Amino acid sequence: MFALNSLRVAVLLSLGAHALAFAQEPAPPAPPAPPAPSPSTEVPVVATTPLQPAAAPAPAVAAPAATRPFAELVRGARQHPGFLNLYQKEEKVWIELRPDQFDRPLFMSVNMPNGLGERGVYGSQMGFSRVVTFHRIGNLVQMIAKNTQFKAIGGTPEAKVVAQGFSDSLVAIAPVSSGPNPKNQSVLIDANILLFGDIPGFSTRLESAFRLQYAMDARNSSFTSVRSDEAMTGFQVNAHYAVARIPAPPPVMPAMPAAIASPPTTLPDPRSMFLGFYYTFMPLPAEPMASRRADDRVGHFVTTNQDFSDDVAPTTAVHMVSRWRLEKKDPAQALSEPKQPIVYWMDANIPDKYRESVRQGILAWNAAFEKIGFKDAVVVKQQTAADRFDTMDARHASVRWFVGSDVGFAIGPRQVDPRTGEILDADIGMSDGFSRTARRMVSEDGMGGTVAFAPHDGDAAHEDRCDYMLQSGDEMGFAMGLLEARGELEMGSPQADAVAQAYVRSVIMHEVGHTLGLRHNFRSSTIYTIKQLQDAAFTREHGMTGSVMDYTPFNLALKGERQGEYVASALGPYDYWAIEYAYKPIEPAREKQELARIAARSNEPLLAFGTDQDAGGFNSDPDVNVFDLGSDPLAYFQRRLAISRELWDRIQNRTLKPGESYESLRRSFDYGFQQFARTMPVVVKYVGGVTYLRDHAGTGRATFTPVPLPRQRAALKMLTNSLFKSDSFTFTPAMISRLGADTFAMRGKADVSVGGRVLGLQAGVLDQLMSDAVAVRLIDSREKLDNPGLGLGLDELYSTVQDAVWSELKTGKDITGMRRNLQREHLKRVAVMLLRATPSMPADARSLQRENSLALQRDLRGAMARPASREVKAHLSESYETLSQALKAPMLRVGT
Known part of the structure; x- marks a missing residue:
């Protein structure tokens, strides 16, 4: 032995x-x-x-x-x-x-x-x-x-x-x-x-x-x-x-530079680092909390177990709502304090000036709990020197600040009892950019730079990572720049500081929602009209969107319109509903019936719900988007592009004070492009788009509904007019020549390549419009229509894009360098479709592109006969030859 x-x-x-x-x-x-x-x-x-x-x-x-x-x-x-x-x-x-x-x-x-x-x-x-x-x-x-x-x-x-x-x-x-x-x-x-x-x-x-x-x-x-x-x-x-x-860097940069060593830059010696880990050991709850089954019509984080007890059930998966244990002290009272409230500790490292905004953002959720009978369900405490514990332990839910050289995000994760889904701990992390970005924009010049995206990994990180703060920081920079240019907000004023504090409070509300178990709701921004959003009294009472779990942009009015609240200040109707489903006290004997009744309200317009998987990717729902507002997302995006152009027009005519840095013009200029880069891919979703509802039987609504043809055409027109027309982007040389950079942080060349920025936007949208995924989407959407003719056809898509990109061939106008670059990008994608048939490419896509290419070849031949500059003639000749070779060459089938 x-x-x-x-x-x-x-x-x-x-x-x-x-x-x-x-x-x-x-x-x-x-x-x-x-x-x-x-x-x-x-x-x-x-x-x-x-x-x-x-x-x-x-x-x-x-x-x-x-x-x-x-x-x-x-x-x-x-x-x-x-x-x-x-x-x-x-x-x-x-x-x-x-x-x-x-x-x-x-x-x-x-x-x-x-x-x-x-x-x-x-x-x-x-x-x-x-x-x-x-x-x-x-x-x-x-x-x-x-x-x-x-x-x-x-x-x-x-x-x-x-x-x-x-x-x-x-x-x-x-x-x-x-x-x-x-x-x-x-x-x-x-x-x-x-x-x-x-x-x-x-x-x-x-x-x-x-x-x-x-x-x-x-x-x-x-x-x-x-x-x-x-x-x-x-x-x-x-x-x-x-x-x-x-290891020493390679003498020649490899084809995949991401694979080479890239040492940390924040260490005195990159060979050595100290990291802190806090290990907590504690007993599991002696009496497991009663779990609550999740419903896919309401957006909660879930704890999933595979239960093999029953071999009759269609699946072994059991999805339980992640929620705190919340029980009334006096169940007989309509409004009772809980036996144990949900306590959030504000860590001692939160800057003093933002503590009140953080506290308000946390306590805002008490309004939802009061609706279901809990008084002061959420409590906030401030950690002091007398509190001899670290908020990183598993007994103290907390809000903490953190810093880094490349941070710009907030996160609201949870740790749960895997037996029941009971949330045992939650620690909201807020990067220094949370305050620094807001303060920098307010106290310096109202503009903010783009915070580098911070990578993340791990199971919980992908689920919990929330880029709301990062992206809303860009939104605030854009808004502050515009308001300063309009003369509506003076930087460094009490009004500007109030906007920054409201911004912090709104994001805290969002992250606390995650720690209460709520997922994102990106459809909630569609429940109110633009007119309602311009009424500050309305939004203070009803919320700016259906849910603070949306990514809400700054609510900016067009010049001359009434200005409402800039950021959300109250919970929306969906938030009350989601809290009710997860936390309402229900007798066990009638819980199943009551939860079904609550979830059955999902078809009510004010409770619209769509989450991350509905918002991202080619086949996502076009009405489920980040950073949109109003009942008509397309109309909102059109307004936002108009505001971007207004900002550009204003900085082209702006006179700086003596000694003022040109860097502020550069940031405002880039913020306009950020708005285009955020907006255009979302508009593409309407082309062949299909809305997806999580309804169960009985609502009378279909699960999948193709976007109506007029809206698809409106989206396509917005794309072509905004990106592919000959006058889509015009900037004065005087403005471009003043776009100075921050020389202390500058990497690479200092001057601005306007053509490069424009081409980046155009190429990204061309990649989407001419992709196999969009072609499949257009074909599949017709299968859901009784009259397939009411869906946008591939031919209309390809012809509309080609006519817009190559419009000079018919109008006889000069083809500028920026336009020649766009035409080369379009031709490159056409040639690839003709030469390399991927397994996912629909046959109709290639045959239609071949027909369009023959027509383009004829137009190029006609344009080559007209007088033009040497650059234009060379461009037309090369384009004609490229297209001819692609049409003659045998097709290479990829993946066969």
Whole structure:
């Protein structure tokens, strides 16, 4: 038996050293000294072993020696009693585990209070959570993540089948450090060994971000603080990651530059970094919350389990609404305080001047809870120096600020009990750009630059990542520039500061909605008319959209129109409905019936719903969009393009004050192009577009309805007039020559390529209009019509685009350089369609393009006979030859 146990230990130690990367990696040469840990009110624990150059690899878990008596090991150690008792002696920390704590499921969360400040590695970020158990094998303790995704009723044959079919995962290991405690037979395990491995999997994340193989360095990692009470046990780890060397850049840039190493830019020495992880261990709720089945007509985040208990059900998937446990103190009262409110802690790192706006944004949700009988369901508390906890632990929902060199987003994630969908923790992260962008636009010159997009990865990140703050920051920059140019808002004034505060408050409302379990609702912007949106009293009462979970643009009136609220200040009707479905107290016996009644209201116009998968991609619903307003999205986009052109006209005639930087003109100029870049791809969705409703039977509405032909034609006309006409873009040389850049932040050439910006817009729209996906969409949409002639045809699409792009061939007008570039882009795509038939290309698309190409060839031949400049003649001749060769060449079938 002893030999068998020794073999088990050896195998598991090998697994810990290799598969789980617990072994010490080679240290980098001459790294910087570790930075001092951030101030903490808790007991600091520091590493004492310095990092040495060229250190030899050493296993993090050595072969277990004879254990020491419990009393001897803890003699002189400071005890932290709590959920898990801790003992601390200098840099060492031990966890005490009683016999009843082995193989007992508990909740573990891993959050990230400290980061790197670039490329997705930021501080104040919520990580992931697991249900884990401590399992003992001889003198080794495994921390095992339980597989909670698959289940069946306990004690049944189905439960045995599930257990045999799906595996748990080994997360970490540590040796037993002590003999049993004579009082309760508990033992100690080494927390330094257990938690100084790469449990968060950040070596892969760092490799993805920087293309460098950073490894966890356990020897130079340490506990910044440890804390334990009856509710939870927490460890903040200052984790060191290192790479032995930074490879030299290649002498010649490869074809795929993203594959080469790109070291961090925010570190004193890019070979070494310290990242902070906060590990929380706490009991799962002793009495699981009653779960609530989700309904696809209402947009909630869900916790999904695969339940194999019933082999009659059409699917094993069970979708439960993610929600907080909310129960009335007095169920008999129509309006009662909850037994336990949803408490949000405003972290001490939130700047003072924005705390009131953040508080208001959180508390705005109480209006929805009052409708279903809860008084003060949401409570806000401000963390002070007297509060001896980190809001990154799993017991304190929080709002935190964070900074970085490339950040510009906010995020509202949650961690849930996988058994029921109960939300146990939520930490809203707000980047410094949240305030800095607003303040910069207000106090400097009213314009903002584009914040770089921050990459993200991980399961929760894709679901929870919210770019509302990033994109609404651009919206605010555009709005402030326009209002300043109109003379309607003076930068640095109290009115301008009020707009910035309202902007912060509105985005907080949005992110809090995520932490309450609500998904995006991008159809909600269509429920009110433009006239209603111009009435500030109306929007303060009813909301600016159906839901604050939409991405709402600044509500800008055309010149001469009445101006309403700039940003949303109140919840919309959908928000009340979604909160009612998730949180309304319902007796169990009638819950199914009552939830069906609530969800059946989905066909009410004010409760319109469409979420992320409906808004993105070629086949998305054209009425489900980000940053639109009003009951007619096409009309809104036309208004926004008109405002963009107004901004351009105003900056062309603007006289700057002596000494004022030309950079402000450059930003306003670019904001206009941003509006075009945001608008045009959405307008394309109407071409062959199909609306998608989540109705269930009984509403009388079809699930899929093609966009009416007049609206498709209107969208196509908007595209051609805005992008493809000969006078779509005209700028004075005097204005272009003044578009100075920020010379401190400038990369590449300083001057502006207007033609390049215009061509980028045009090429992007051509890519969409002439894609296989749009061709398939047009053909498929006719299948849903009793009269196929009421759908837009491929021939009309291709002919309209070609006539607009090549209009000079018939009018005889001069073909400018900007127009020649557009025509080459169109011809390039036509030639590809003629020469390379992809598997997804409809046969009709290629045959119609061939017919159109023959007509274009005749027009080119006629134009070549007319007088023109040498550049134009060369362009026409080359275009004719390219088209002729494409028509003659044999077709290459791709993918066959």
